[in-house]
Amino acid sequence: MNRYTQTVAQLLAAAALSLSLPAMAQMTMDHSKMGMAQATTGTAPAPGLTDGEVRKIDKENGKITIKHGEIKHMDMPPMTMVFNAKDKAMLDKVQVGEKIQFIVIQDAGKMVVTDIQPGK
Known part of the structure; x- marks a missing residue:
């Protein structure tokens, strides 16, 4: 590789890296969703009480279906889930x-x- 080609290759590599950094930063921010805050901040919010309504109970399998409000410490919107x-x-x-x-x-x-x- 001559000096000119080597310089162009280095410039292209630097440009590609600078274009990928915003996408990498966005990926890091996305990890703060759904209870993954501890992965990026080092500490997770303490679990608190969430309001809900029991929809189904499966005692044999140890499962409960709850229609719940926002689960704040997991950044989870209201929904019904098992x-x-x-x-x-x-x-x-x-x-x-x-x-x-x-x-x-x-x-x-x-x-x-x-x-x-x-x-309550």
Whole structure:
């Protein structure tokens, strides 16, 4: 490679890198969604109580379907979804249609309810 070709190749490599940096920065910002804040900031917000309504209980499999409000510490909008219960005995204390407050965490890639309290 002659000196001119080498300089052009270096300039093209630098230009390609500068164009990719904004995309890389955007990817980092996207990780702050859905409970991944700890991956970029080093600390995750503490889980708090979330309002919800029990839609279905599957005691045998330790699952509960909850129509819930915003889960702030996970930056999750309101929706209805199935959660795993940390302790199946929690499911004996609630009924379908009941308003509750609950705490959910992400554990080994699963959404796990760790506490259920009567709703307010």
